[in-house]
Amino acid sequence: MxxxxxxxxxxxxxxxxxxxxxxxxxxxxxxxxxxxxxxxxTLSRDLEDETRYVNVALWESAQALRDAVxxxxxxxHAAAMRALATSEGTVYAERLTFAGE
Numbered sequence: 001m002x003x004x005x006x007x008x009x010x011x012x013x014x015x016x017x018x019x020x021x022x023x024x025x026x027x028x029x030x031x032x033x034x035x036x037x038x039x040x041x042t043l044s045r046d047l048e049d050e051t052r053y054v055n056v057a058l059w060e061s062a063q064a065l066r067d068a069v070x071x072x073x074x075x076x077h078a079a080a081m082r083a084l085a086t087s088e089g090t091v092y093a094e095r096l097t098f099a100g101e
Contacts, residue, residue, distance in 0.1 A: 004061065004062075005039065005058060005059065005060055005061065006058075006059050006061060006062045006065060007056065007057070007058050007059075008055075008056070008057045008058075008059060008065055008091075009054065009055070009056050009091040010054070010055045010087055010088075010091075011052070011053070011054050011055075011087070011088040012052070012053045012054075012055070012081075012085040012086065012087055012088070013051055013052055013085060013086050013088065014050075014051040014052075014053070014084060014085045015084060015085055015086065016084060018045065018050050018051060020084055021053070021081075021084045021085050022043075024080045024081055024083075024084050025043055025053075025055075025081065027077065027080070028077040028078075028080070028081060029041065029043070031071075031073060031074070031077055032057070032068060035064070035067070035068035035071065036064060036067070036068075037059050037060040037061060037063075037064020037065070037067070037068070038057065038058075038059060038060075038064070038068070039057075039058040039059060039060060040057070040058050041055065041056065041057035041058070042055070042056050042057075043055050044056075053085075
C-alpha cells in the first residue's frame with residue numbers, strides 16, 4: 001500500500017562505552033530528526049544489559065525512510081554508529097492504524 005506508515009526497528013550491541021554510543025546516536029538523531037517524513041523515534045537501553053539498545057522510529061512512509069537513508073550525509077552517520085556498535089537485524093513493519101488513534 002503506497003504511503004502507509006512504516007515502523008523501523010533496529011537493535012544495537014555496543015562494542016565500547018555506552019556513553020560513546022549514546023553521543024554518536026544523538027548526532028545521528030539530530031540528522032534524522034531533520035528528514036522529511038519522520039513522525040517520531042525513541043532509543044531505549046536494555047534494563048539488564050547496558051550494552052544493548054533498541055531504536056524504534058515511525059515514518060510517514062517507506063519512501064520517506066528510503067529518502068533519509070539515501071541522503072549523502074547519512075553514510076558518515078552510519079559509519080560512526082558501526083564503529084561503536086553492531087546492528088542486529090533491522091525490522092520494517094507497516095503500521096496499522098486503529099480507530100481512536
